[in-house]
Structure formats: C-alpha cells, structure tokens
Amino acid sequence: MSVETLSFDRRGSGWSVLAALADADGSARHPFVRAMCAPGAATRDLADAIHLLCALHGRHPGVIDHALAHRPNAAAEPWLEAAAEGFAEERALLARLTAAAGPIPSTPGQAESEAAVNAQRHALDMLAQSDRVGCAVGASIALVLDWHAIRALMSAAADRAGFAPLTSRLPIDAETQTIAVTLALEAPVERAMSFGAQQLLAQHRALWDLAEARKSARDRS
Template sequence: MASMDTGAAGLVRRLAAADGAAAHPFHATLIARAAAPRDLGDAVHALCAVHGHHPDLFEIVAGDPAAGPRDWLEAAVAGFAAERLFLANLVAAAGPLPSTPGQAQSETALTAERHALEMLARSERTGVGLGAAAALVWDWTALRQLLAHAADRFGIDVPPSTLPDLAATAAALDSCPAAERAVAFGAQQLFAQHRGLLSLLEARASARGHD
C-alpha cells in the first residue's frame, strides 16, 4: 500500500502542506463565515477562468500515454469534468464579476496562469505533468472548501466530488517510474500558480475596499 509520507507522494504531500492553497492567508479569509459575497464571487469567476476551460489540465496530461497510470488519469479526467460543471453553475449563481480597479490587468494575469498550467501539463519531461495533476488533486481539497462555501452563500447544491482521493493519488505517484525531482517540479509549479491566484484575489479585494 502506498504511503503518503514517502517517495513522490510524500514530496507532494509536504509541498501541499507548505505551499498549497490552504497555506495562503487569503484562503482562510474566503472560507470564513464573514467572507464578503463579492470576494467569493470573484474567486469563483477566477477559478473558472483558470480551471473551467476544455481541455483541462487532467485531459492534457492524460493525452500522453506515458504520463502515468491510466486508471488514475481516467478517473481524474471524469472527476474534474464534474468539477468544471460545478464551477460553471457557481459562476451563474454568483452573477457578474464585482467591479474592481485594474480588471484588464487581472484578466491578463489569469490568462497567463492558464497558459502556465497548460505548459506544465504538456511538458515533455516525464513526471512533470503527473506531478502537476497530482498536486491539483491535493490542492482541490482546499479550493473545494472555498467553492462549497460559495455554493452555500449563493444557494446552490454542492455535488459530491468524484476526483480520485489522496490515497489513490499517492498510489498513482508511487507506481510511476518518473524521477521524483520531475514530479516535485510539476507539483511545485502548480502550487505556485495557485498561490499567485490567491494573491491576485487578495489584491483585488483590497482594491475594492469596503464600500
């Protein structure tokens, strides 16, 4: 049985704890009871802009037959398709983007982030795409807290996640012959992109002020 404390899985778990979305201060702000609806709506729109497109990161990684375990990748693709639908429903429930100074720059930053994730997923270095995909499963547990809170605030149901769980993800990582350094690189870059996204959301909330 794979351990989440050793090998590639252990590396990704430790990176998630130190650098994942849950470690960013603004994540705690967004999942708090007092979170402003406009901040939650902004977060939903941003996450959809980054992860709601097709093909998503899992689909791109799964397009490489040598990327990793097929059963895990296929389960991740199917599970994230449902998450994209959840995101789309949330965007509709949240309504228009809140008016925020610097909107054009924010859109540019979100486009750059989506492009960076696509480049990770398409990396020719074996293990990078799998590391990014595994990190997304790990980080989605934190981001889904945010989405569930937003869904509750905007009055829509939260569907159960069908993404592979962390134990299955650890097993997939540890069954892959890719170099741990490549897997770690993919994971680090995914977490860095999510940190950047949360920092952008924090800056946008500050720019809106308390009016």
C-alpha cells in the same frame, strides 16, 4: 479505477514529497482562501474568487486532460482517466457557481487582472503538455491534492447560492498515493513530478495573491 491502492501513508517514497508540497504551499495555507472559507466573508469577494478560479480552471481541456492526452506513462493512465472524469464534474460545478455569482465585481485594473490569469492558464497548459516524463502527472497530482482546499471555498460559495454541491469524485488520497509511489521509483521521474507539482501550486498561490490584491483595490475604491 483499476490500480490497486496502497494503505494510505504520507511517508511513502515520492508521495511524501508531493504531499509535503501540497501541505506547505497549497491553497489551504493562503490567507485569502482562509478568509473566504470563514463565516462573514464578503459576498462580492467570494464571487470574485469564483470568477477568477473559473477563468483558470473552468475551460476544457484543462491540466489533467492535457496530461492524459500527452502520451502519459502507461502506469499513470488509469489514474489520469479517473481524475479527468472527476474534474469534469468539478468544472461543471464551477460553471454553476460562476453563473450563480452573477457579474464579476467591478474592480480597478480589470484588464490587467484578465491578462494575468490568461498568462497563468497558458503556463499551466504548457506545464501539462511538458515532454519531461512525470512533469504533467506531478502537476495533475498537485491539482487533485490542492482541490480539497479549493473545494472548501467552492462549498462556501455554494452555500451563499443556496445549493449543496455533490460529493467530489476526484481520486482519493490513497489512490493518488499509489500512482505517486509507482512512478517515483525512477529518480528523474520523481524530480519531474516534484517540479510539476511546485509549478502548479505556485500558479494557485499567484491566483489567490491576485484575488487578495483585487479585494484590497475594491476596499480602497
């Protein structure tokens, strides 16, 4: 990417807020994600998680694509372009994992689950097309940061399927830090970025809550 990267430091202005949000509220903290990444996780539960994740993020355009198309700040455009290219490969991997997982596991309340994920996807689409400057970029940054933990779950599913996923081509943290620090020089933009990140991470937590509830429903049935 064309932006010059700063030395990586999570204490940087603007970046510190986004990094702290991802650390505190990201997928890595969710007990369901931890359980799926641990040895011995049930194959049907891992398969169900992949199906849910694909339903949320497997379609194009996604969060980053919408943010890129929706008149982004000129400073953010190179980062968004690189992130969109990298996420296209993640989407392809997710499709491959979903196919390898087979049919979605039979679970009570399937229609309600589908409606919940559809509502989440709609919420993310609206977030990524927000006219509030910085909101869509903040959501995109949170997605890239949180994808580290999600990638661990995807790697666990790939291991079950018998193939190794390619190395992620999403922007590295130092590149993401650069754009976060640059955009956060304006306080209103920094606040909007934080809001976008919070909302994205909240939708991910809701997805894992749903996956956990579906696991419990299957266990009881």
